[in-house]
Each structure stands twice: as structure tokens, then as C-alpha cells.
Amino acid sequence: xxxxxxxxxxxxxxxxxxxxxxxxxxxxxxxxxxxxxxxxxxxxxxxxxxxxxxxxxxxxxxxxxxxxxxxxxxxxxxxxxxxxxxxxxxxxxxxxxxxxxxxxxxxxxxxxxxxxxxxxxxxxxxxxxxxxxxxxxxxxxxxxxxxxxxxxxxxxxxxxxxxxxxxxxxxxxxxxxxxxxxxxxxxxxxxxxxxxxxxxxxxxxxxxxxxxxxxxxxxxxxxxxxxxxxxxxxxxxxxxxxxxxxxxxxxxxxxxxxxxxxxxxxxxxxxxxxxxxxxx
Amino acid sequence: xxxxxxxxxxxxxxxxxxxxxxxxxxxxxxxxxxxxxxxxxxxxxxxxxxxxxxxxxxxxxxxxxxxxxxxxxxxxxxxxxxxxxxxxxxxxxxxxxxxxxxxxxxxxxxxxxxxxxxxxxxxxxxxxxxxxxxxxxxxxxxxxxxxxxxxxxxxxxxxxxxxxxxxxxxxxxxxxxxxxxxxxxxxxxxxxxxxxxxxxxxxxxxxxxxxxxxxxxxxxxxxxxxxxxxxxxxxxxxxxxxxxxxxxxxxxxxxxxxxxxxxxxxxxxxxxxxxxxxxx
Numbered sequence: 001x002x003x004x005x006x007x008x009x010x011x012x013x014x015x016x017x018x019x020x021x022x023x024x025x026x027x028x029x030x031x032x033x034x035x036x037x038x039x040x041x042x043x044x045x046x047x048x049x050x051x052x053x054x055x056x057x058x059x060x061x062x063x064x065x066x067x068x069x070x071x072x073x074x075x076x077x078x079x080x081x082x083x084x085x086x087x088x089x090x091x092x093x094x095x096x097x098x099x100x101x102x103x104x105x106x107x108x109x110x111x112x113x114x115x116x117x118x119x120x121x122x123x124x125x126x127x128x129x130x131x132x133x134x135x136x137x138x139x140x141x142x143x144x145x146x147x148x149x150x151x152x153x154x155x156x157x158x159x160x161x162x163x164x165x166x167x168x169x170x171x172x173x174x175x176x177x178x179x180x181x182x183x184x185x186x187x188x189x190x191x192x193x194x195x196x197x198x199x200x201x202x203x204x205x206x207x208x209x210x211x212x213x214x215x216x217x218x219x220x221x222x223x224x225x226x227x228x229x230x231x232x233x234x235x236x237x238x239x240x241x242x243x244x245x246x247x248x249x250x251x252x253x254x255x256x257x258x259x260x261x262x263x264x265x266x267x268x269x270x271x272x273x274x275x276x277x278x279x280x
Numbered sequence: 281x282x283x284x285x286x287x288x289x290x291x292x293x294x295x296x297x298x299x300x301x302x303x304x305x306x307x308x309x310x311x312x313x314x315x316x317x318x319x320x321x322x323x324x325x326x327x328x329x330x331x332x333x334x335x336x337x338x339x340x341x342x343x344x345x346x347x348x349x350x351x352x353x354x355x356x357x358x359x360x361x362x363x364x365x366x367x368x369x370x371x372x373x374x375x376x377x378x379x380x381x382x383x384x385x386x387x388x389x390x391x392x393x394x395x396x397x398x399x400x401x402x403x404x405x406x407x408x409x410x411x412x413x414x415x416x417x418x419x420x421x422x423x424x425x426x427x428x429x430x431x432x433x434x435x436x437x438x439x440x441x442x443x444x445x446x447x448x449x450x451x452x453x454x455x456x457x458x459x460x461x462x463x464x465x466x467x468x469x470x471x472x473x474x475x476x477x478x479x480x481x482x483x484x485x486x487x488x489x490x491x492x493x494x495x496x497x498x499x500x501x502x503x504x505x506x507x508x509x510x511x512x513x514x515x516x517x518x519x520x521x522x523x524x525x526x527x528x529x530x531x532x533x534x535x536x537x538x539x540x541x542x543x544x545x546x547x548x549x550x551x552x553x554x555x556x557x558x559x560x
Contacts, residue, residue, distance in 0.1 A: 007335035007458060008302035008391075010398050015295045021376070022288035023390060025346045027383030055287035066305045066346075066388050096301070103307030104384035108346050110303060111288075118290050178287060 009096035011062065017114045022052035028105035038076045040157040041107065042083030048180065049111040050091065050161035051228040055178040056120075057170030058113035059163070060091055065098035066108035083158075091163060115170075122193035124175035124233040130198055130250040131242065132205065133165050133230040136183055140224020141211040149210055159228040166230060168243055176232035182223035184258055187231050191258060200250035202262045218269055222260065289376035291342065297394045302332035308385035318356045320437040321387065322363030328460065329391040330371065330441035331508040335458040336400075337450030338393035339443070340371055345378035346388035363438075371443060395450075402473035404455035404513040410478055410530040411522065412485065413445050413510040416463055420504020421491040429490055439508040446510060448523055456512035462503035464538055467511050471538060480530035482542045498549060502540065 026045045028034045046063065053060045065084070069077070088095060093111075139159065142152035166176070175194055177186045183205070191198055202218065211217045239248055253259075260267050306325045308314045326343065333340045345364070349357070368375060373391075419439065422432035446456070455474055457466045463485070471478055482498065491497045519528055533539075540547050 006398075006401050007332040008300035008338070008393070008398075010336070010400075011299040011301065019291040020288035021291065021342075021344065021392070023344045023346055023377060023388075024379055025348055025381045025383075025388060027348055027381050030382050052287040056290075058288070062301075064301065064303045064390060066303055068305055068307055068386060097303060099304055101305045101307050101386075102310050103305075103386055106348060106381075106383055106386065108303075108305060108388040110344060110390050112301070113288070118286075118288075120290075121286050 009062070009064075011096070011112075014114070017116065018118050020053065020056045020058045020113050020115065020118055021110065022049050023108065023110040024048050024052070025106055025108045034105065036157065038079035039083030042080040043087055043158045045107040045109050046084050046087045047159050047161050047228065049109045050087065050163060051159070051178040051180065053111055053113040054161050054163045054166035054230060055176050056113070056115065056118045057166055057173065057176065058115035058118060059167070060093045060111050060113040062094050062096045062112045063088065064110040065095060066101070067098065068101045068103040068106045068108075070103065070105055119170050119173050119176040119232070121175055121177055121190050124190050124194035124196060124252055126196045126252050126254045127236065128174055128233040128252045129236055129239055129248045130187065130200065130252060131232050131234055131246050131248050132179070132183070133162055133246050134227070135206045135208055136179065136227050136229060137207050137211050137217060137220035137224050139226035140220035141208075141214055141217070143226070144216065144220070145214060152208065152210065156226055159226065161228060162230050165243065165245060169232065169246070172234050172238045172241060173232040174234060176230060179225075179227050179229045179231050181225045183231060184222050188258060190231070190233065191252070191256070194252075197253040197256040197258060198250055199253055199259045199261060202260055202267065204247060204249045206247050222269060289342070289344075291376070291392075294394070297396065298398050300333065300336045300338045300393050300395065300398055301390065302329050303388065303390040304328050304332070305386055305388045314385065316437065318359035319363030322360040323367055323438045325387040325389050326364050326367045327439050327441050327508065329389045330367065330443060331439070331458040331460065333391055333393040334441050334443045334446035334510060335456050336393070336395065336398045337446055337453065337456065338395035338398060339447070340373045340391050340393040342374050342376045342392045343368065344390040345375060346381070347378065348381045348383040348386045350383065350385055399450050399453050399456040399512070401455055401457055401470050404470050404474035404476060404532055406476045406532050406534045407516065408454055408513040408532045409516055409519055409528045410467065410480065410532060411512050411514055411526050411528050412459070412463070413442050413526050414507070415486045415488055416459065416507050416509060417487050417491050417497065417500035417504050419506035420500035421494055421497070423506070424496065424500070425494060432488065432490065436506055439506065441508060442510050445523065445525060449512065449526070452514050452518045452521060453512040454514060456510060459505070459507050459509045459511050461505045463511060464502050468538060470511070470513065471532070471536070474532075477533040477536040477538060478530055479533055479539045479541060482540055482547065484527060484529045486527050502549060
């Protein structure tokens with residue numbers, strides 16, 4: 001245990017707040033390539049956890065870092081810490097502990113945050129609008145097209161957790177999740193846990209035009225992970241209050257399953273996430 | 281994130297309590313052998329973190345588990361969960377989240393606990409008595425002597441976190457740590473952080489007689505890790521209140537460094553921990 005130099009870090013919670021805690025492990029060769037720049041690995045390992053905080057409508061406060069390294073490579077560690085610390089400082093979050101272990105390269109991050117009232121996944125209702133932030137499919141496009149433009153590559157390697165956006169819409173969001181596994185899979189979690197279905201209009205989902213140069217662009221948009229945008233639901237009467245960066249892409253329905261339409265016609269993409277929820 | 285099935289687990293802290301959080305990663309080939317029984321790996325990965333809670337005088341409440349596995353081996357996972365759950369249930373602790381990842385075998389555990397007032401490492405004073413619980417050196421003896429008896433092997437593979445003991449002495453302990461890296465190293469942390477030194481009488485340290493069959497028994501006792509006993513300090517007037525399982529082994533001194541004596545004569549073990557602190 002690092003941090004304050006005791007067996008455990010000590011925290012004194014404020015009264016009348018909810019705490020949220022999220023943890024993720026990133027493994028070399030699975031979640032990043034061994035030769036990815038260490039600073040982007042540092043950034044991303046923290047960003048994916050901050051994204052979970054955003055999805056709860058919470059502010060990250062404290063972080064624990066478990067770093068497993070095959071050997072001490074000082075320049076690698078320095079670059080990793082630089083990427084990690086930059087994001088940590090950007091949101092005024094404190095590293096309170098963790099450990100460093102010898103072994104195959106992997107990074108475990110645990111984030112604690114707080115909020116007055118967390119935004120959950122199981123509290124959406126039929127009739128509400130489905131909203132996404134930013135653009136979808138960019139990270140998946142970059143992953144499959146190594147010559148992708150810088151904006152798509154940045155989305156893949158140094159995603160920006162949508163913490164400010166989450167703070168601005170958290171009181172109107174009836175349910176929220178971050179898009180880490182792909183829109184259909186993640187919206188599917190909201191639908192499944194809230195006991196509703198959804199209809200999504202493909203042409204309303206914001207994308208970068210460049211990704212349409214790919215034959216697989218619909219797959220990237222509907223099932224591509226790693227964008228770390230937010231998907232949330234709001235009451236219809238709140239649509240006019242949405243920030244410019246957010247787009248209504250569909251509606252929640254009483255009927256279970258997610259239907260995707262393209263100019264009013266249902267499309268069948270054969271995507272796992274889609275099929276899984278469509279056939280329930 | 282598992283647990284309650286959202287992006288993060290939600291906790292509502294009680295007012296006027298301190299929270300403590302500890303995390304440790306156990307890597308195959310470093311902290312355990314790949315062919316160790318999965319149930320003992322499950323037990324130990326939780327026990328070492330519970331031991332950190334004991335060292336803070338805290339009760340473990342919630343656990344996050346990050347499991348990285350090279351492949352899905354159902355019988356291995358079942359045995360791991362059995363060892364993990366048994367200890368979890370024994371202390372009525374709740375698994376609230378974590379993740380499962382593909383990669384080289386490693387186990388990350390994060391434990392949150394609470395207490396009225398944590399027992400720290402930096403609050404000891406010269407003149408106080410140094411106390412250890414249980415017996416030291418058994419785990420190190422078992423590690424280096426594969427034919428060790430069952431009691432020593434159990435100390436190595438399935439250490440019991442001293443939570444009940446910690447609860448019974450936490451109000452009299454002026455400082456506390458768990459003996460995970462060896463007595464000299466761990467007592468050294470208390471001394472360094474409290475700005476004191478210590479004199480330890482080797483013959484007062486409780487051991488299992490069998491370990492004296494090893495030529496290295498003094499090293500096992502003074503520098504052997506993995507016993508997960510408690511080392512704490514108390515005021516001299518509290519010595520009569522110590523539980524039977526605890527033994528005064530020395531005194532804190534104004535002079536920095538740790539001196540070990542054997543029947544009143546200082547001994548020089550050449551141990552890293554000892555040398556490090558003796559020569560400061």
C-alpha cells in the first residue's frame with residue numbers, strides 16, 4: 001500500500017453523500033498493444049474508470065493504482081505516470097494508494113467518487129428519449145483502420161471521460177451508461193435492467209463522416225466499443241434543455257428488444273448485441 | 281463492473297466513521313505458485329487484504345475482485361471462489377464489484393472497511409512496549425522447507441487475518457502494522473514514521489520450536505514475510521491487559537534504528553531490514 005504510507009488509506013466521507021466505486025484491469029495484448037506509448041496507456045487506464053464515474057453522475061475523488069510490470073523500465077514508468085497524472089490533475093483527483101508488483105504487464109485502477117444522487121441503469125421508462133453524447137464509432141474505426149485520421153486515433157488511445165457533460169445533464173438523465181462495449185450492448189443494459197425496449201434511428205446517430213469510408217461503419221457505430229461517450233435517457237419534455245453535444249437517437253418502448261431503423265426501415269445487422277436483445 | 285450491475289457500486293457511508301481502503305495484487309509465479317490449489321489462492325488473496333484492515337483496527341465491509349485469467353477453467357474458478365467466499369462469509373463482507381479479464385493469471389483485491397478511529401503507523405512513542413501476536417517465522421520456514429509440518433504450511437498458504445484480535449486491542453494500540461514483509465521491515469515502518477527506534481529481544485519472540493531445526497531460523501523470525509500477524513505498540517501500563525496470544529518482545533527507544541539482542545547481547549544478523557534501519 002502506497003499513498004499515505006500506512007496499511008490502508010484513510011478517508012472521512014462527508015455526510016449525506018453517496019459514494020461510488022469502480023474498478024477495471026487493462027492487460028497488455030488484450031486492452032492495449034505492448035508497444036502503445038506508455039503515456040496513452042496511463043491516460044486510458046484512468047479514463048475508462050473516470051468514464052464509469054461520469055456514467056453514475058459522480059465526481060471522481062480518489063484513485064488506487066495496481067501496476068504489474070515485468071521489469072523496472074524507468075522511461076516507460078515515467079511516461080506512464082505522465083499520462084496518468086495529467087488526467088488525475090485535470091480533475092483534481094488524489095492518488096491514495098495501490099501497489100507495484102512484478103509480473104506480466106497489466107494495470108488495475110480503482111476509482112472512488114461521490115455524488116448527491118447516483119444515476120443508475122435500472123430507472124428508465126418507456127416513452128423516454130434515448131440520447132448519446134459526441135460521436136460514435138470513431139474508436140472502432142481507428143482500431144480496424146490503422147491509417148485513420150488523428151481525431152479517430154485520439155478517440156481510441158486517449159478518450160476523454162465525459163465528466164463535465166455528465167455533471168450538466170445528471171439531474172435530467174433518468175438512466176445513464178457509458179458506451180464502452182458498443183451502443184447496442186450498453187443501451188441493452190439500460191433496457192434489460194429497466195424492463196423496456198428501444199427503437200434507434202441509425203441516421204440520427206452522430207458520426208465522423210470519414211468512418212463511412214469503411215464497409216463496416218454500421219458495425220463500428222452500433223457495436224464498436226471504446227468511445228466512452230454517454231448514453232442516457234430523458235423525459236421528452238427535457239429535450240430542449242440538451243447541450244449541443246448531445247443528440248436524441250431514438251425512444252424507449254414498452255416492447256422489449258432494440259430495433260434499429262434506417263430511414264424508417266428496420267435493419268438487421270446480425271450484430272451480437274443487437275441480436276441478443278432483439279430476440280429476448 | 282459486476283456487483284450491483286451498474287457502472288460502479290454505490291455505497292452510503294454512515295456518519296462519523298472513518299473509511300479505510302487497501303489493495304493488493306497477487307501474481308502467479310511471484311506471490312503464489314501456478315499449481316497451488318486455487319482455493320488457497322482465493323483464500324490468501326483476500327486474507328492479505330483483510331490483514332491490512334486488521335492493522336488499521338478496521339472491520340472489512342466491501343470487496344472488489346479483479347480476476348485476470350489466461351483461459352476459462354471452470355473447476356479452477358469454482359475452487360478459487362470457494363476459498364474466497366469462505367473467508368468473505370466468515371467476516372460478513374460483501375463482494376460489490378470487480379472485473380474478469382483475459383490475461384496472465386493474477387488477482388487484484390480491493391477492500392473497504394470502516395472504523396471509529398484508525399490505528400496508524402506514525403503514532404508510537406519512545407518507551408512504549410513492542411508487541412507481536414501469534415508466532416513469527418512459520419510461513420518463511422514452510423516456504424523454504426517443503427516438508428514443514430501442516431501448521432507451518434497452513435500459515436503460509438491459508439493465513440488467518442487477525443481481525444478479532446485487532447478489534448480487542450485496537451483502543452490500547454498506539455501504532456500497528458501487519459507483519460507481511462518481516463518483523464524488522466514492518467516494525468521499521470512504525471519506527472521510521474513515528475521517529476523512534478526499538479530494541480527487540482530475540483528470545484521473547486514466540487516461534488514454533490520446529491523452525492529452530494533450520495539453520496536460517498533467525499532470518500525466518502526477523503525477516504520472514506507472510507505470517508500476517510500483528511505488530512503493535514502499547515503504553516507500559518497496558519501490558520497486563522494484553523490477550524494471551526500477544527507477547528511483549530521489546531521497547532521503543534529515542535535512539536533510531538532497531539537493535540536485536542539475544543540474552544542481553546546485541547546480534548548482527550546482516551539482514552537487509554535490520555541493516556537498513558540500524559544504519560540510518
